[in-house]
Amino acid sequence: MVDPNRVKAFNEERLLDHQTHWGFLSESLNHKGIDVDKILNEIGDFQVAIPSWALGTGGTRFGRFPEGGEPSNLVDKIKDIGVLHTLNKSSGAVSLHIPWDIPKDYTAIKTLANELDIKFDAVNSNTFQDQSNNIHSYKFGSLSHIDAEVRKEAIQHNKEVINHGVELGSKALTVWLADGSSFAGQHNFRGAFQRTLDSLKEIYDHLPSDWKLLIEYKPYEPNFYSMVIPDWGTSHLLASKLGDQASTLVDLGHHLPNTNVEQIVSLLMHINKLGGFHFNDSKYGDDDLTVGGIKPYQLFLIFCELVQGMRETSNPELSWMIDASHNLKDPMEDLLQSVESIKIAYARALIVDYNLLKDAQAQNDVATSQSVLQDAFRTDVRPLVKEAIYQRGGALDSLAAYRDLNVRKKLIATRGLDSKSSGL
Ligand code: LRH
Ligand code: MN
Numbered sequence: 356m357v358d359p360n361r362v363k364a365f366n367e368e369r370l371l372d373h374q375t376h377w378g379f380l381s382e383s384l385n386h387k388g389i390d391v392d393k394i395l396n397e398i399g400d401f402q403v404a405i406p407s408w409a410l411g412t413g414g415t416r417f418g419r420f421p422e423g424g425e426p427s428n429l430v431d432k433i434k435d436i437g438v439l440h441t442l443n444k445s446s447g448a449v450s451l452h453i454p455w456d457i458p459k460d461y462t463a464i465k466t467l468a469n470e471l472d473i474k475f476d477a478v479n480s481n482t483f484q485d486q487s488n489n490i491h492s493y494k495f496g497s498l499s500h501i502d503a504e505v506r507k508e509a510i511q512h513n514k515e516v517i518n519h520g521v522e523l524g525s526k527a528l529t530v531w532l533a534d535g536s537s538f539a540g541q542h543n544f545r546g547a548f549q550r551t552l553d554s555l556k557e558i559y560d561h562l563p564s565d566w567k568l569l570i571e572y573k574p575y576e577p578n579f580y581s582m583v584i585p586d587w588g589t590s591h592l593l594a595s596k597l598g599d600q601a602s603t604l605v606d607l608g609h610h611l612p613n614t615n616v617e618q619i620v621s622l623l624m625h626i627n628k629l630g631g632f633h634f635n636d637s638k639y640g641d642d643d644l645t646v647g648g649i650k651p652y653q654l655f656l657i658f659c660e661l662v663q664g665m666r667e668t669s670n671p672e673l674s675w676m677i678d679a680s681h682n683l684k685d686p687m688e689d690l691l692q693s694v695e696s697i698k699i700a701y702a703r704a705l706i707v708d709y710n711l712l713k714d715a716q717a718q719n720d721v722a723t724s725q726s727v728l729q730d731a732f733r734t735d736v737r738p739l740v741k742e743a744i745y746q747r748g749g750a751l752d753s754l755a756a757y758r759d760l761n762v763r764k765k766l767i768a769t770r771g772l773d774s775k776s777s778g779l
Contacts, residue, residue: 356434357441357760362750365759369751377738384706384739391739394705399743401701403634403694404448404476404676405436407456409643410687411776413680422685424766425776429456429464432776435766437471439687442756444749445694448476450529450676453516454486455777461522476527477569477631477674478520482509483533483577496534498554499547499583506554513558521563527631527674528562529604530555531571535578535585547583552593559597569604569630569674570594574611576641587619594628602630602671606678607654608641609633617656624664631674634697643680643779645689647696654696655732658704680779685763691753695740702736 366373384391410432411425426432432449439446449468458464468475482497490508495501497509517528534551536542559568572590573582584590587603594601603623610616623629636642636649647654664670677693679686708727715723741751750756757763 356438356762356765359441359748361760362441362748362756365756366745366751373738373741373745373751376735377742380734380736380738381742387706387708389706394702395739395743395746397705398698398702398740399444399747401445401698402447402474402675403445403697404450404674405439405446405690406450406452406633406676406678406778407432408452408776408778409677409679409681409690410435411778412682412686413643413779414682418682420682421772421775422763422767423772423774424763424768424770425686425774427770427774427776429458430467431770432456433464433467433471433473435687436473438757438762439690439694439753440471440473442750442753443691443694444744444747445698446690447472448474448676450476450479450674451519451523451525452479452481452778453519454481457519458523465523475520475523475525476676477529477567478516478523478525478527479529479531480513480516482512483531493533496532496542496547496583498530498532498558499534499542499551501542501546501550506550510554510557514561517558517561517563517566520566526565527567527569528558529569529571529631529674530558531573531604531606532582532584533577535575535580535582537579539580541580544581548589551583552596555593555597555601559601562600564600566600567630567671567674568594568597568601570601571604571606571609571633573606573609573641587623591623591626591628594630602628604631604633604674605629606633606635606641607646607657608635608637608643608678612639616653617660620657621660621664624660624668624670627668627670629664629670629673631676633676633678634693635677635679643678645679645684645696646677646693647700648692651696651700652732654700655703656728658700659707659728662701662704662707663709687762688754688757691757695753698740698743699736702739703731703734706734706736707731 412421491505590603
């Protein structure tokens, strides 16, 4: 879809302007004693997994406004991620959702992904919808369901998702449960928790020894009185009872307003039980909006905890994934902007002077602690992110390149206006 030579030509027009800004920034960072080459490599190597369910227009219950040219099968989804990765050299992984994206031909899909330098990150199970071949309904839950036969079917589904992942080379299963209640008295909290734990144990025992089980929490929706796994504490309780291969997945949108998410991240890293992320942003609920589009300072503070945690704890390697849903924007433009926001937040967190911060914290010098962080946040690190991507053959401005190359127009020409992608 995207000819790398067109990306080269696109960059040539912008190189001089980039080098001016990059020259100024790298000099000022060097002046502060920052190891610029080390940061360039950390930012350049950093890959974010693209959700297979966010390459189309999910819409809301009130309406869906598709752009056209959506990928209606897994091959086209991998190809679209290939376009993103060609432009930003930062989207080298996909997170599949089963059964929305069951590969028809493992070898063909792996070959295509390999050609596009795309790896398979965590696979996601789905026991929040009834599939046509379901024997039982998940209306009243799945792993927590009062009926053992329903739990058995949900457990079997998760085992099958693991098997699909093993075929693809994935190393993690993400479990998010819609299980809960919408009316007080509808179910017994302790019973639901215990049934969920027992079900997860059977799934855990099916994990290959080098796999992770990522337990995703969410305070509400689609249940509106209680969720069986509403918060990080419950997710961690389950993960700690299951074993070392189980950890907590933090979806940024799964927090009640004003929750201190960076504190949750730091504590889970402190106990080596942070498994990964679903990056997005939100104003009110689980809005699944562009990363860093509403709370960029929170995203920066989260990465400050991640940078310190990755240097000072032995938390296992994390799964870096986006979880988004689109209705007003071109899905691929939104994903390009989200990946860029993540890299900008990470780069800002990497230029923080943590020694100065620790000294100020030791003196209870609050103003200095604040300014150490704000100095980094107020530094325009975009030239550094662009340089890292440019050095790997990507576009100096992935969104502008995407438009310049008329990608959406070409997709509509080949797939039509009405092609619909599976997912949310
Ligand atoms: C639930 C969730 C979960 C996915 C779904 C697509 O809100 O964040 O991660 O399974 O979105
Ligand atoms: Mn999620």
